[in-house]
Amino acid sequence: MEAHQGDCSTAINVVMLGPPGAGKGTQAERLSRTRKVPKISTGDILREAVQEETGVGRAAKETMEAGNLVGDDIMIAIVQDRLGRADARCGFVLDGFPRTVVQATALDRMMSDRGPLVVLNMVVPEDVLVRRLATRRICRKCGANAAPDWKAKCGKCGGALITRVDDGIDIVRERLKVYQRQTKPLVEYYSGRPTFRQIDGNLPPDVVTGAIDAAQGASASSDGSI
Ligand code: ADP
Numbered sequence: 001m002e003a004h005q006g007d008c009s010t011a012i013n014v015v016m017l018g019p020p021g022a023g024k025g026t027q028a029e030r031l032s033r034t035r036k037v038p039k040i041s042t043g044d045i046l047r048e049a050v051q052e053e054t055g056v057g058r059a060a061k062e063t064m065e066a067g068n069l070v071g072d073d074i075m076i077a078i079v080q081d082r083l084g085r086a087d088a089r090c091g092f093v094l095d096g097f098p099r100t101v102v103q104a105t106a107l108d109r110m111m112s113d114r115g116p117l118v119v120l121n122m123v124v125p126e127d128v129l130v131r132r133l134a135t136r137r138i139c140r141k142c143g144a145n146a147a148p149d150w151k152a153k154c155g156k157c158g159g160a161l162i163t164r165v166d167d168g169i170d171i172v173r174e175r176l177k178v179y180q181r182q183t184k185p186l187v188e189y190y191s192g193r194p195t196f197r198q199i200d201g202n203l204p205p206d207v208v209t210g211a212i213d214a215a216q217g218a219s220a221s222s223d224g225s226i
Helices: 024-035 042-052 055-065 072-083 101-110 126-135 169-183 185-191 205-223
Strands: 012-017 039-041 091-095 117-123 196-200
Touching (some): 012 185, 024 091, 024 117, 039 042, 039 072, 042 055, 042 072, 072 101, 117 185, 126 169, 169 185, 196 205
Parallel strands (some): 012 091
């Protein structure tokens, strides 16, 4: 991860909201590059912890494999620690957090001395999500989502392409249920804010990126803070 410690001219605090498979990770990575702020994916942080068999990893493994949510206290501590690092001083793109109202309330507290949150809600029909997740392949080594032109190996690091443990069809259905129950209420939590934007995620990735560029630019200037 690049460190972004210059002036904060491209500063922005983004939350990517949306169900699993909506394309949050892909778009978060692009936005992180253009705005020069780190992408913080709680799913990636947890998968790394599982792989390294840390205390958090051991506590989270079974929950993740069942498609359920890891406890709020653990997640809030992880994000609080991550946002305190130097590279997040000028902002961040959060992917996978918050996922509950308790987490969103905690994030608002963490933001008290920072700029406003730009919330991008990615909307994709459920049948499309199921199809995307069931056919998704990721790199075993670096976790990148497989691009259509990659064959048997990761185009970034050469690692083997595998199906994510929690992308099996039954677990996908469970994750979508968990989303409806615990994460969708966040749409209501954020939707009254001037910096909330709906994004149609059921379009080709580059078109979605264009819509996000327009939306986050407009939302930043509507707030007058950047
Ligand atoms: P998805 O494709 O479902 O968006 P992620 O990679 O973001 O997947 O997360 C994978 C799993 O990690 C989740 O199903 C959940 O078990 C756990 N997880 C990630 N972020 C959070 C969070 N903010 N709160 C609770 N659990 C989380």
